Amino acid sequence: MEHYNSFSKWIRERFPFRVQKISVDAGFSCPNRDGSISSGGCSFCDNRTFNPSYCNRTLSIGQQISDGKAFFARKYPDMKYLAYFQxxxxxxxxLDTIKRRYEExxxxxxxxxLVVGTRPDCISDELLDYLERLNRQTFLTVEYGIESTCDATLERINRGHTFECSRRAI
Structure with missing residues (x-):
């Protein structure tokens, strides 16, 4: 008996075909990088460690997806994709910028x-309303980078928000 539901198992239950996440860099920033909260980022900030080579913010989202599809084509030629805004x-x-990039x-x-990675302090009611409408049209998941439930840890890793902020977002 499994004690958890893995993402791969869960996603296979939702689609009658194989799906692969394709990372895209849409050129977004973060309040912990642009000076709103901090300028140094948090401990998890070096996106070069998990962005594949085809994921390049200087390219359009469409081009990144095309390059990502080419990267995965030899493995699973009939696969469908989730655009992973990671x-x-x-x-x-x-909101207009967000809509343009997601819809592209x-x-x-x-x-x-879509799979959208974000911080719990970067969510508004207006955005949630849009995401709710979008979720009625397509598959959508939102990944909150909560990182910890302990405020002391969040401070030590320079997250710039508390766990209460995460609680409110959820």
């Missing part, structure tokens, strides 16, 4: 949904 805080922009990804052939 780098930095992917809800840290005005969804317009790409073979993209069947």
């Amino acid at each position: 780098a930095y805080s992917n809800t840290y922009a005005d 990804a969804l317009a790409c052939d073979g993209v069947v949904g």
Whole structure:
């Protein structure tokens, strides 16, 4: 008996075909990098450690997805994709910018949904309303980088928010 539901198992239950996350760098920043909270970022800030080579903010989202599809094509040629907005805080922009970038990804052939990584302090009611509407049209998950439930740890790793902020976002 499994004691947890893995993401890969959960995602297979939602789609009748294989899906792969394709990371895209949409050029978003973070309040912990741009001076709003801090300028040094937190302990988890070096996105170069997990961004694949095809993920390059100087390229359009469509081009990054195309390059990502080419990267995975030899492994699973009939796969569908989730555009994975992973780098930095992917809800840290005005709503029109967010909409344009998400919708550019969804317009790409073979993209069947979005995975959006963000911080709990980068969520607004207006954004949640948009995400709710978007979720009615396509597959959508939001990953909150909560990192810890302990405020002392959050301070030590320079997150710039408390666990209460995470609680409110959730």
